[in-house]
Amino acid sequence: MERFILRYRGSGTAPLKDVQRIHKTPSVAVLDESSRMLLVEGELPAVEGMIQLMSEWVMVREKTIPLPEIRPTIRKKKH
Amino acid sequence: MPNMQQFVLLPSRGLKGAGLQANFLSSVFGAKGLSLGTSNPMKLIDSIREDGAKLVEMTPESALALKSSQPGVRVVPVVYYRQAVMQPISIQSKARSLSAGKSAKVTVRLVTGKDRTPVPGAKVVAFTNYDQREGAQGVSSAKGTVTLTLLPSTKTLERVYVFPEKACWSLVRKNVPVTADLTLVLNPLDLGYKDCLRYFYGVSDKLNGAGVRVGVVDSGVDTGHQDLRVDGGVNTVVGEDPKDYGDNGGHHGTHVAGIIAARGTPPKGIRGVAPKVTLRSYRVFGKNEEGASNYSIAKAIDFAVRDKCDLLNLSLGGGQLDEAVTSAIEDARNHGTLVIAASGNDGRQPVSFPASYTLCVAVSALGRKGTFPKDSWETELVAAPYAKKDKNTFIATFSNIGPEIDLTGCGVGVISTVPGGYATMSGTSMACPAVTGFTAALLSSKAAILGMRRNQARADAMASALLSSAKPFHFGVKYEGHGFPR
Numbered sequence: 001m002e003r004f005i006l007r008y009r010g011s012g013t014a015p016l017k018d019v020q021r022i023h024k025t026p027s028v029a030v031l032d033e034s035s036r037m038l039l040v041e042g043e044l045p046a047v048e049g050m051i052q053l054m055s056e057w058v059m060v061r062e063k064t065i066p067l068p069e070i071r072p073t074i075r076k077k078k079h
Numbered sequence: 080m081p082n083m084q085q086f087v088l089l090p091s092r093g094l095k096g097a098g099l100q101a102n103f104l105s106s107v108f109g110a111k112g113l114s115l116g117t118s119n120p121m122k123l124i125d126s127i128r129e130d131g132a133k134l135v136e137m138t139p140e141s142a143l144a145l146k147s148s149q150p151g152v153r154v155v156p157v158v159y160y161r162q163a164v165m166q167p168i169s170i171q172s173k174a175r176s177l178s179a180g181k182s183a184k185v186t187v188r189l190v191t192g193k194d195r196t197p198v199p200g201a202k203v204v205a206f207t208n209y210d211q212r213e214g215a216q217g218v219s220s221a222k223g224t225v226t227l228t229l230l231p232s233t234k235t236l237e238r239v240y241v242f243p244e245k246a247c248w249s250l251v252r253k254n255v256p257v258t259a260d261l262t263l264v265l266n267p268l269d270l271g272y273k274d275c276l277r278y279f280y281g282v283s284d285k286l287n288g289a290g291v292r293v294g295v296v297d298s299g300v301d302t303g304h305q306d307l308r309v310d311g312g313v314n315t316v317v318g319e320d321p322k323d324y325g326d327n328g329g330h331h332g333t334h335v336a337g338i339i340a341a342r343g344t345p346p347k348g349i350r351g352v353a354p355k356v357t358l359r360s361y362r363v364f365g366k367n368e369e370g371a372s373n374y375s376i377a378k379a380i381d382f383a384v385r386d387k388c389d390l391l392n393l394s395l396g397g398g399q400l401d402e403a404v405t406s407a408i409e410d411a412r413n414h415g416t417l418v419i420a421a422s423g424n425d426g427r428q429p430v431s432f433p434a435s436y437t438l439c440v441a442v443s444a445l446g447r448k449g450t451f452p453k454d455s456w457e458t459e460l461v462a463a464p465y466a467k468k469d470k471n472t473f474i475a476t477f478s479n480i481g482p483e484i485d486l487t488g489c490g491v492g493v494i495s496t497v498p499g500g501y502a503t504m505s506g507t508s509m510a511c512p513a514v515t516g517f518t519a520a521l522l523s524s525k526a527a528i529l530g531m532r533r534n535q536a537r538a539d540a541m542a543s544a545l546l547s548s549a550k551p552f553h554f555g556v557k558y559e560g561h562g563f564p565r
Binding site: 003005007009031032034035036037039058060062063064065066067068070071072073074075 | 202204206209211212213214215216238240242298317329331364369370371372373374376377378381382385394395396397398401402403406407410421423424456477505506507508
């Protein structure tokens, strides 16, 4: 299971019918949503298959961007 | 021979232009060499269609001039991708065994001021081998002490760094003999001190930034600090309270916010570059988390645009271009919000995303000798190139650089707010809000721009005004872009 961001690229808020489709898709769980995006969890084929049916949506893997830190630090040893 | 490089010209969205962008791209298609007001014209190499994306060749200076004259056109350096090759994990240092009892313990005592007041909460990093990053580290207790465990054969600490949480400058000592007890005296922070930011900008006028709304997308801003007034915000970290946009314990966001908007007066407080802005906090780093989700960042940008922020400060970045975040930045631009981002701290490496994205204003970091104590860690951040007419001004060692850089800002040894007090920090994270604050101060005298309808033209006008204000220190375009806003 992976987490994906689904973002509407059209004008205005995401169409309600598309949002409802996402919510109703089996094996895809909606974790969070806003006016133009949803954060979902599911298997890649299921999410990809769903997105292909909806125009003006993009799918992006969720990833983490680290907090900037430039101070020298002790390197952890690998064994 | 001019330094010709290849770039892809794109409309603000997609591959096909519309309106003025289409006209410009078509003019490139039809011209054999397009003058950009520099001595080296742009040369067309390939085109997808007449009004669409172009592959061109031009100098970095010409690229910069083009970005200014056509702010809605994306100017993207050509990038070559390599195959992702798995690197074998290498042992960083020989495995050593520490038998029980066979270690040397050093108690480091940290004090400051004439009274030798203990300094709690400071991170002490002691290297026995700096190149291998071997050694020991710890945080000082309430009594200002920390005990480090070293190998019994250790005679000398090659380098010892102290990074206080607040109230003192950092410290570096080299070749320190190992003794059971080691006392280090830290320089106290004087809020009236002329750090890099105050050297170049002085103590700001209290009305700087009036009428401008700034969003800080970061680790939260301390809503209880005496020098800060947070108008509101949102926490977009999934699973946390949306109303909890205060500092997450990491201090980074509060420091960034203070550079822009602190309202104190030295020596009892500090003042940011634009103390009169309306400041909003958009927290994207979770409590005690060291990372922010691209989802949280995109959502924060959306909320900030909804809240009619004029400027967004993104002192964060890393990794590859991300369509969720680029889409949010595009939407911001289309709604009259300008995004200013830090170029990253990987040491002269390419500009990080999202600063590298053409619709962001990318900021590198400069510093100035004489604006930090001689025994502070900041002394290690000095490197060439130096300003042509002022050899004390330099581009910081850690700063990322490249053709995407638009401006440079104060990023070495900057004094600002943290929860419970004040601290110094260094990084493009500090240079970015220095520029954001300057932009706010600049815009507060440009009612015509602030009064424009909230669309791309408004954001473009803000970008143009900011870029036009900059004057080069002549470090070179890849280090400073248009230069230092002043």
